[in-house]
Amino acid sequence: MGTEGLAHVVRLCGINKVYENGVTTHVLHDIDLEIAAGEFVTVQGASGSGKSTLLNIIGLLDTASCGELWVAAREVRGLSEDERALTRRDFLGFIFQSHYLLPEFTVLENALMPLRIRGGGAEARRRERVIGLLEEVGLGDRLGFRPRELSGGQQQRVAIVRALANEPVLVLADEPTGNLDQKTGRLVFELMLRLKEVSGTAFLMVSHDERLARETDRVVQLVDGRIADDREQASLRGN
Amino acid sequence: MFFDHFAWSIALRGLQYNKGQTLLSVGVVAISVTLIIFLGSLIGGLQARIIDNVTGAIAHIDVTPAEREILALWQFEQPGVLYGGQREAIQPRQATIEDWSVWVDRLELSHPQILAVSPTVEGQGFVSRGARREAVRLVGMIPRRHNAIVDVESDLVSGRFFDLDSAEIAMGRPLAEELGVGQGDRVRLVSATGNIADFTVAGVFETGYQGVDSVTIFLPLRDAQSLFGVGSAVTNIGLKLERIFEADRVATSLEGQVPYELTSWMADNERMLSALRAQSQSSTLILVFTTIAAGFAIASILIMLVVSKLREVGILKAMGATRRQITTIFALEGTLMASLGALAGTVLGVGLSLLVAQVRAGDDRQVFPIEVTVEVVITAIVVAVTVGFVASLYPARRAAKVDPIEVIRGN
Ligand SMILES: Nc1ncnc2c1ncn2[C@@H]1O[C@H](COP(=O)(O)OP(=O)(O)OP(=O)(O)O)[C@@H](O)[C@H]1O
Ligand SMILES: [Mg+2]
Numbered sequence: 192m193g194t195e196g197l198a199h200v201v202r203l204c205g206i207n208k209v210y211e212n213g214v215t216t217h218v219l220h221d222i223d224l225e226i227a228a229g230e231f232v233t234v235q236g237a238s239g240s241g242k243s244t245l246l247n248i249i250g251l252l253d254t255a256s257c258g259e260l261w262v263a264a265r266e267v268r269g270l271s272e273d274e275r276a277l278t279r280r281d282f283l284g285f286i287f288q289s290h291y292l293l294p295e296f297t298v299l300e301n302a303l304m305p306l307r308i309r310g311g312g313a314e315a316r317r318r319e320r321v322i323g324l325l326e327e328v329g330l331g332d333r334l335g336f337r338p339r340e341l342s343g344g345q346q347q348r349v350a351i352v353r354a355l356a357n358e359p360v361l362v363l364a365d366e367p368t369g370n371l372d373q374k375t376g377r378l379v380f381e382l383m384l385r386l387k388e389v390s391g392t393a394f395l396m397v398s399h400d401e402r403l404a405r406e407t408d409r410v411v412q413l414v415d416g417r418i419a420d421d422r423e424q425a426s427l428r429g430n
Numbered sequence: 431m432f433f434d435h436f437a438w439s440i441a442l443r444g445l446q447y448n449k450g451q452t453l454l455s456v457g458v459v460a461i462s463v464t465l466i467i468f469l470g471s472l473i474g475g476l477q478a479r480i481i482d483n484v485t486g487a488i489a490h491i492d493v494t495p496a497e498r499e500i501l502a503l504w505q506f507e508q509p510g511v512l513y514g515g516q517r518e519a520i521q522p523r524q525a526t527i528e529d530w531s532v533w534v535d536r537l538e539l540s541h542p543q544i545l546a547v548s549p550t551v552e553g554q555g556f557v558s559r560g561a562r563r564e565a566v567r568l569v570g571m572i573p574r575r576h577n578a579i580v581d582v583e584s585d586l587v588s589g590r591f592f593d594l595d596s597a598e599i600a601m602g603r604p605l606a607e608e609l610g611v612g613q614g615d616r617v618r619l620v621s622a623t624g625n626i627a628d629f630t631v632a633g634v635f636e637t638g639y640q641g642v643d644s645v646t647i648f649l650p651l652r653d654a655q656s657l658f659g660v661g662s663a664v665t666n667i668g669l670k671l672e673r674i675f676e677a678d679r680v681a682t683s684l685e686g687q688v689p690y691e692l693t694s695w696m697a698d699n700e701r702m703l704s705a706l707r708a709q710s711q712s713s714t715l716i717l718v719f720t721t722i723a724a725g726f727a728i729a730s731i732l733i734m735l736v737v738s739k740l741r742e743v744g745i746l747k748a749m750g751a752t753r754r755q756i757t758t759i760f761a762l763e764g765t766l767m768a769s770l771g772a773l774a775g776t777v778l779g780v781g782l783s784l785l786v787a788q789v790r791a792g793d794d795r796q797v798f799p800i801e802v803t804v805e806v807v808i809t810a811i812v813v814a815v816t817v818g819f820v821a822s823l824y825p826a827r828r829a830a831k832v833d834p835i836e837v838i839r840g841n
Pocket of ligand 1 (some may be wrong): 236
């Protein structure tokens with residue numbers, strides 16, 4: 192791969208997704224997409240246009256029917272299930288509409304979970320940093336709380352810190368504010384922006400909220416599984 | 431990867447968090463371990479008591495003169511043979527072992543299992559005192575040797591055993607009471623061969639073995655030899671073994687070396703042994719089914735646990751947990767629950783066994799002869815932990831197969 196590949200955290204080349212169960216559903220058509228390190232990209236599109244499918248393929252949770260995909264400068268085609276898991280563990284972070292925090296563990300333990308999965312002392316090494324991130328999102332005094340003792344917005348903030356704990360190159364966020372009221376959603380979104388600046392991690396977010404999308408670096412429009420529009424908004428961000 | 435810190439932390443936290451399910455599984459295992467230990471100890475103790483009743487007072491291997499095979503003409507296949515060999519007249523005189531003192535010494539050294547060797551002259555007879563008369567078994571022996579076969583000396587109620595003099599005998603208390611005699615009284619013995627002699631009761635004992643206490647009279651070897659008219663020979667040589675269940679094997683290994691017939695107690699008690707074996711097998715069967723039931727209980731509880739945690743498992747896999755890590759989580763949970771259950775069951779089972787072993791009848795005899803052995807306890811623990819591990823494999827595999835995308839899409 193060329194040197195230009197290194198500048199990108201992910202690269203998609205002619206990605207298609209076809210479901211075949213009785214009827215054939217062609218969900219994604221020839222998607223070409225590159226996301227640069229530290230870039231905040233929003234994916235928009237109507238319901239059923241394939242946004243989640245796209246994110247899941249990039250996040251190695253789903254597989255493309257054909258096409259090429261590089262994540263963190265490695266081709267992922269042909270990787271085994273465990274190799275894909277390890278790639279997720281080492282290079283990717285996830286935020287979902289639901290927080291999916293583990294109820295048995297405290298806020299801090301939940302945020303540290305990706306490091307615990309990795310093992311080998313990663314948890315001890317990055318503990319201070321994760322505590323710093325939790326303080327950054329205003330949960331410094333809630334480290335020992337259980338998820339059910341937090342508000343929805345607080346839970347989602349823990350999920351954001353958890354997604355960043357392993358210092359991923361890219362965080363995939365599928366409607367991270369979908370379950371939150373507008374004000375709380377806005378707060379959580381602003382935290383993501385701030386953490387992006389702090390950590391230099393790229394974000395790929397699905398959001399229906401036009402106003403949030405306008406504040407990100409780039410907006411990709413999906414229409415019926417095709418990229419209809421791909422707009423840099425660097426001028427709006429002012430850098 | 432049973433040392434995975436991540437898997438341990440998820441498993442342990444899961445056990446703490448789902449207390450109900452954990453306690454249920456621990457309880458199921460504890461009950462089956464309790465059962466294994468209690469039943470095992472009870473059956474083991476019962477069988478040990480039965481076997482001791484049979485073997486405690488007899489020689490484990492009896493050496494007797496070989497029976498002459500009587501050859502009959504019709505047993506020969508070649509036609510025309512008129513004389514088929516010597517045909518012994520069936521003698522009223524007992525067959526005996528003449529060179530017994532040589533064989534006593536040889537047998538003592540012949541096998542490491544042999545603890546004691548006792549030459550005896552044994553036969554049926556009568557004991558009488560005045561008008562009272564009882565059929566008895568007369569055993570002429572050397573007391574210090576024979577005491578290794580049945581311990582009379584330490585069960586003496588009165589008098590002596592080791593230093594029986596000529597014309598002195600020892601008998602059990604039930605027999606003495608039947609005859610109305612005590613230490614120092616005179617009785618008359620009549621052997622099956624018809625010889626008669628008078629003796630003094632020098633010792634009265636109570637070994638607890640019915641066959642000894644009620645029907646056996648011990649007398650010095652020489653007196654028995656003349657009473658039965660066997661000269662200086664003996665009729666039997668008894669062997670006591672270190673481990674009673676070696677009897678068949680020892681008898682077989684000695685067969686070629688000794689010119690006499692060797693009968694092990696096991697051959698004589700074939701029926702009882704097979705009954706005991708059947709009893710062991712049926713109790714083993716009960717325990718096997720109990721264990722299998724416990725295994726299924728653990729498996730189904732774990733499956734419930736897995737199903738209730740599919741979301742969490744999916745999210746852990748999305749974050750990069752491998753199949754093996756997920757498998758380890760649930761295998762650990764099953765094994766840990768079984769280990770806790772084994773611990774609780776050991777305490778309960780041993781406690782219950784010791785408690786029941788305390789139960790005494792009116793005469794202060796133990797009602798249930800329970801023997802808690804280390805083997806039984808270790809078997810129960812090993813079985814329980816293994817079953818817990820095996821039972822967790824299916825739920826664990828099922829959890830490992832969870833596809834994170836289904837969890838994420840499902841919501
Ligand atoms: N397992 C499947 N089998 C068949 N079709 C599927 C499957 N999963 C998704 N689809 C189809 O793929 C299309 C895209 O789904 P996707 O979830 O990516 O949409 P989306 O853009 O995320 O929509 P929303 O905004 O509602 O979340 C839909 O038409 C859906 O029916
Ligand atoms: Mg979607």
